[in-house]
Amino acid sequence: MNGRFSSTLAAFLGGWCLLTGAVQAEGLSGPSSTAAALAPGDGLTDPQFRSDFPLSALPGFYAWKDGLAEGGFSFGADYLALGQWGNSDIGSGDAGGGIARLFGTYDAGGGHSYTFKLENRHAYGAVAPQFFGLDSGALSITGTAFNDSGTLLTNLFYTYRDPEGRFTLQAGQIDVTDFLDIYSLVSPYTAFQNLAFNTNPTINAPNPGLGLAAGVQLSPNVYAVASIADANGDPSSPDTGVFSSGETFKSLEIGYTSGPGRIYFDNIHLTFWQSDASDDLGRPKDKGVSFSASWLFGNAWAPFLRYGQSDGTAALYERSLSTGIGWYRRNTDLAGLGLNWAEGNGIDGRQFTAEAFYRFSISPNFQITPSVQFIENPLLDPTQSSITLFGLRARMLF
Template sequence: MKPYRELPSPVTSMVTLVLATAPIARAETGALDSNPLSGPDDPHTLAGEMRQEKADLLDRNLLELWEEWKTGVTDRTGFSFGGDYTAVGFAASDSPGDDTSASGIFRLFGSWDLVNPKGKNTGGLVYKVEHRHRFTDVPPAAFGFEVGYAGAPEPVFNDDGFRVTELNWKQYFCDDRVVARVGFIDIKSYFDVYGLASPWNGFHNLAFSTGSNTQSVLPDGAFGIMIGGYLTDHVYAVAGIADASADPTSVFGGFETFFSDFDTFKSLEIGFTGGGKRLFLDNAHIAIWQLDDSKETGGQGGWGVNASVSKLLADRWLVFLRGGWADEGAGAYEASVSTGFGYMNEPGGHLLGVGLNWGRPNSDTFPVPLDDQWTAEVFYRLQLLENFQLTPSLQFLINPALNPNEHFVALFGLRTRLTF
């Protein structure tokens, strides 16, 4: 496991299949949305989130004129664009190594709808470019090892520098019931996802995100092909294949690694959903994945199964039960179970998240036997302004497997996010 790359990163199946413009939104059942099957970090969804009216504490939108101008450009040309800047910092109550960690990510994203831009079966280019940088010696993506924890307290905040996370053609078919992508894809965004999975506005710890910490680093900016959609109004399936050796900091090298080495990540997911905008709120799914050994990176292959059930109650409470199991694959855990809830009183408002995880360290990843770990996380996302969020958090690492001298480590976290 490489300490300065994303640790067991949220792995993915090969199709955009998350519909939530905010981690919890009041969502009606019924007809499919006009842009269905799009993950929370998909550029289309990010653009929709930015347009959504927020129940912000100070009731101020300092970028109202800018947003109106952007909307006008999109309406005239089909070209959308936006960005955000997110910073994360942690301080540990105890650590055999560094006890603080901080990092930031600047993102530019958007799409250009070129086929049927204002109707069904739209097709177009999708892009997302980032700069990831650290403020401390150890970025949050590697902070787990510093405090003796077998896992990722925050998986995506590393120091990669400039990277291309997405550059692909996205095409809808069958009156928007099916979607396909070809090109360089963000494979973290649409496999084993639920409404609280995004590290930009949901839980920090990978145990409560895609893969439940049972999968190793799976690259974004990976050349791949994916297809998925609704089999019925309530049953969907997704499948795909992508380059397991991709390097998003040198994205076009993925052509060579995909077609010459052909070391790939393959997945199949089948799920049952409430339909419409409840796609990944009222959701139950099972996903199977397989990862080849990588000649390029030396990464270990493996396979595994993920399962998830989430349910939106009273339009305010999103409860979940999720788990994963892996055979090799270089993930931190070979078995993991997570449960918890998120609470949002009104759409676009403040969000409370509470989660508890049990994990058994992967004996193929770590050379010595390690005890089971327990992880708890609590965060409260404050929507201060229309374009600014502040999220304090607290993680409890119980019996950290790589720090046997401590029975308990607390991580105090703070995340800020500005959208524009």
């Protein structure tokens, strides 16, 4: 094993072992994780929906799934589609793409479980939504996760959750954005689409790859989450290259929450991170810190304030400030409004981004989300004063 990776891993494990004497640890499952995908409704499900489609169309299938879940194996599949259209003077003018996912968990008992997620991400035309902002002249990821990467193994990990709730440990093929700098509106599958309002765009988070993560509840209201993962992760071709390269991404988050079950609804935290350079990929090293505060009032209103800064060598932005609010309706409809100011990586000037969306929850398993994004002073094309993008996302869960 590479000496640098060995020493880093040893230090991480040593620090983790010092923390595990705490109580009431929460798992490592944010709004975009497999666990969240298996529990539709944002954890706030109200039975009053417009319909029960597709449950009503496939009662035998869902009964079979329920039977498997009683034996410890829970799984689901979904398909997401996103179309975007813009008024930029340059670029293609539109983008479209889809994501097909198969995911699940097996609860082996005694706190031991196993999680998997396979995805196929594809574009419908020449430009995938993830790159539509760049294609239109903005330094902006306007369709987070909707790229054309093909078939990906994004999750294949083992979890141990202490039966007394004191800590959780994950190891295997992990996606650090499942738990890194999260809040209730972080998921590009169910909430905001622009990276400015997803995982902080000043964090050079790696693609899914081999890693280790731990979450610990230090008190009923204070928690810590730490991770070390392959900085060169490639979910389209998973490997163990991190053991030879030693190039890793590290993070440490300390946060305050109203209680373990509300860890991403009521959350104030500080996140520190560092990513090694890669000579093979031409990526410089980078590090930074981010702050996030979000609180859900009355299970309806979710204001947020998020800030991040980095060395500005590899992350999308050197500095970023976001604020906004989410509004959960009775049947888990969700409206969101976000505002972002950012300084680009190595680019003079500041870019302003606004996004508004309304997610119609037709049923617990079927959602449609129209959205609009406005980008002022697009940093990649200073000849344009602003760009407006319209989007329409659909998600069907089986």
